[in-house]
Amino acid sequence: MSLSSSASILEVLDSLFKDKKKPIPLHEPLFEGNEWTYVKECLDSTFVSSVGKFVDRFERDLETFTASKHAVACVNGTSALQMACKVVGVQAGEEVLVPALTFVGTANAVSHCGAYAHFVDSEEEFLGIDTQNLETYLESIVERKNDQCINKKTGRRIAAMIGVHIFGHPLDMEGLLKISQKYQLPFIEDCAESLGSYYKGKHTGTQGCVGVLSFNGNKIITTGGGGALLIQDEELAKKAKHLTTTAKTPHPWDFYHDEIAYNFRMPNLNAALGCAQLEALPNYIERKRELARVYKEAFSKVEGLKFLEESGENTSNYWLNAILLDKDQAPFRNEILETLHSAKYLCRPIWIPMHKLPMYENHPRMDLSTCESLVQRTINLPSSVSLVR
Numbered sequence: 001m002s003l004s005s006s007a008s009i010l011e012v013l014d015s016l017f018k019d020k021k022k023p024i025p026l027h028e029p030l031f032e033g034n035e036w037t038y039v040k041e042c043l044d045s046t047f048v049s050s051v052g053k054f055v056d057r058f059e060r061d062l063e064t065f066t067a068s069k070h071a072v073a074c075v076n077g078t079s080a081l082q083m084a085c086k087v088v089g090v091q092a093g094e095e096v097l098v099p100a101l102t103f104v105g106t107a108n109a110v111s112h113c114g115a116y117a118h119f120v121d122s123e124e125e126f127l128g129i130d131t132q133n134l135e136t137y138l139e140s141i142v143e144r145k146n147d148q149c150i151n152k153k154t155g156r157r158i159a160a161m162i163g164v165h166i167f168g169h170p171l172d173m174e175g176l177l178k179i180s181q182k183y184q185l186p187f188i189e190d191c192a193e194s195l196g197s198y199y200k201g202k203h204t205g206t207q208g209c210v211g212v213l214s215f216n217g218n219k220i221i222t223t224g225g226g227g228a229l230l231i232q233d234e235e236l237a238k239k240a241k242h243l244t245t246t247a248k249t250p251h252p253w254d255f256y257h258d259e260i261a262y263n264f265r266m267p268n269l270n271a272a273l274g275c276a277q278l279e280a281l282p283n284y285i286e287r288k289r290e291l292a293r294v295y296k297e298a299f300s301k302v303e304g305l306k307f308l309e310e311s312g313e314n315t316s317n318y319w320l321n322a323i324l325l326d327k328d329q330a331p332f333r334n335e336i337l338e339t340l341h342s343a344k345y346l347c348r349p350i351w352i353p354m355h356k357l358p359m360y361e362n363h364p365r366m367d368l369s370t371c372e373s374l375v376q377r378t379i380n381l382p383s384s385v386s387l388v389r
Ligand SMILES: *Cc1c(COP(=O)(O)O)cnc(C)c1O
Pocket: 076, 077, 078, 079, 102, 103, 105, 106, 164, 190, 192, 193, 214, 215, 216, 225, 226, 227
């Protein structure tokens, strides 16, 4: 059973990438537009750092692309998540609901605020938060005191919730927004992987309180390193901008800072790269969706797994394509990964879930059995834009 499974996955990849000459990475960036032009223009201007026109332009271009009222560029996605927690009011000693199935940056951002990530379970279809399970769980552990949400077990306030649109697949926003309203928990959307993904026609990250993007080198577009906050509320957006730029009050020459803040502004040089990458984004999304279509068709003939697909009404950017092994195939995951690596397909498993990492093993959490099962069964396939002409 195991051998047939890894053999048939390998067969599919070999049929799709017949003329492969070198190893196929999981995801690589692509620079075939105005990247060199804008970066050179930035260098020539000498404004490579914290001041310059590309940062403003990148923010405005992000607003246009996502139809977000405000965008605030940041040094990376993790720091943007930290700022998101800050602006929605997360304080040290409080808890924030975070899926156990995510990249470590999501949980770290909460920790950097001095707060505790409180881990919640996932669902099988899009790997998002399991809304129904979460609701039942909250019923059992939450006590309402003066409009606040207190975790009965720890006595700490639950201050916010973060959802992650994993691999670009939109979360169940309707269900999550309901929970967020019912418990008055500000909802932060971790959209690090979902730039170009839409929930019922709305760009991910624009329905919650704050959306957070990442432009790390492995994301759908890159600024080298970078991130951004998408915010609809003007006051929150101003607060985010202020916090990420050392809380400096505008003045032609004087240095007045009105609180302890952060130097999290995206450098102009990175924003120059970002402006060019954003121009290419619509084309990248098309190519990624084409690759997903090809994978879906090819894997529909393979038994023992399913290809992770978008739902009818939502659109995924298919940042990373993934297959989910059937439960009885889970024991063979590593063997499959080894077979694929030997054949130079640099496929990867999904993350080790947060509660299995030493710094988070004692954090509050609900039953995480679906998350644990998903971790044993998910395999990411090569997903670079460059794989599609
Ligand atoms: C990449 C990523 C981040 C962090 O972004 P960085 O820019 O690398 O700090 C956060 N959450 C998720 C789900 C990610 O994939």
